[in-house]
Amino acid sequence: MAIEAVIFDIGNVLIEWQPERYYDRAIGEDRRRAMFAEVDLHGMNDLVDQGHHFTDTIYQWADKYPEWRDEIRMWHDNWIEMAAPEIPHSARLLRALRARKIPVFALTNFGVQNFDYATTVYPFLNEFDRQYVSGRMKAVKPHIPIYEMVEIDCGIKPSALLFADDRIENIETARARGWQTHHFSDPQGWADRLISEGLLTREEAA
Structure with missing residues (x-):
């Protein structure tokens, strides 16, 4: 037809869209691998895709992981560098x-x-x-x-x-x-x- x-x-x-590539550059591959193993960042992003508020969702997720708080916030604060x-x-x-x-x-x-x-x-x-x-x-x-x-x-x-x-x-x-x-x-x-x-x-x- x-x-x-x-x-x-x-x-x-x-x-x-390669968040891992961004984090490898920003914090190094070893630290990125450790963070992604501990924190379900793609699950967090799925919530945003489902309509949850972009800022609120990521910042709340970051607050649950104090060790990774600044790095998780990068998903929001530097997002356009990942989508590029x-x-x-x-x-x-x-x-x-x-x-x-x-x-x-x-x-x-x-x-x-x-x-x-x-x-x-x-x-x-x-x-x-x-x-x-x-x-x-x-x-x-x-x-x-x-x-x-x-x-x-x-x-x-x-x-x-x-x-x-x-x-x-x-x-x-x-x-x-x-x-x-x-x-x-x-x-x-x-x-x-x-x-x-x-x-x-x-x-x-x-």
């Missing part, structure tokens, strides 16, 4: 699709406050036709409700949606619902898929 809308994940598709850099080729693909008048949506696990902050740093995040942000929706990938909410809101048949995400579990849920999918590993592979679907020419996808 012809594609009627293209859906981008954001983390590691449009913006690199942008992936320029992917941003160009987003804009090329929109130039072709193809609807482009975001479907992302992202908190409310930090997503709003990210849009001030990465202007292309404001350019989606629709933004499906987990923190706003109080539902997260890979669980079914957020996919259902997208389908209902956009009114497009699942088989006419093409979704790119770097996490295979997110892709599998979408595929099970009948979406067309692309497991993102690098922007050139995504460009090639968009070309093969007839959505962009090779020149447009460069």
Whole structure:
């Protein structure tokens, strides 16, 4: 079936998201490994993605671990250094699709406050036709409700949606619902898929 809308994940598709890399640089790999072994930082971030307040959640988490308090607060205070850099080729693909008048949506696990902050740093995040942000929706990938909410809101048949995400579990849920999918590993592979679907020419996808 012809594609009627293209859906981008954001983390590691449009913006690199590597907290461990940031901490290796900030506090050293050994100390980072010790902290991540003791503190469930990704679990903390999951709460933010579910709609809990960005600042309150991280600062409260930090207060539970006095030994790591300052380092945990870095997740908030230096967050934009973790959500960096942008992936320029992917941003160009987003804009090329929109130039072709193809609807482009975001479907992302992202908190409310930090997503709003990210849009001030990465202007292309404001350019989606629709933004499906987990923190706003109080539902997260890979669980079914957020996919259902997208389908209902956009009114497009699942088989006419093409979704790119770097996490295979997110892709599998979408595929099970009948979406067309692309497991993102690098922007050139995504460009090639968009070309093969007839959505962009090779020149447009460069």
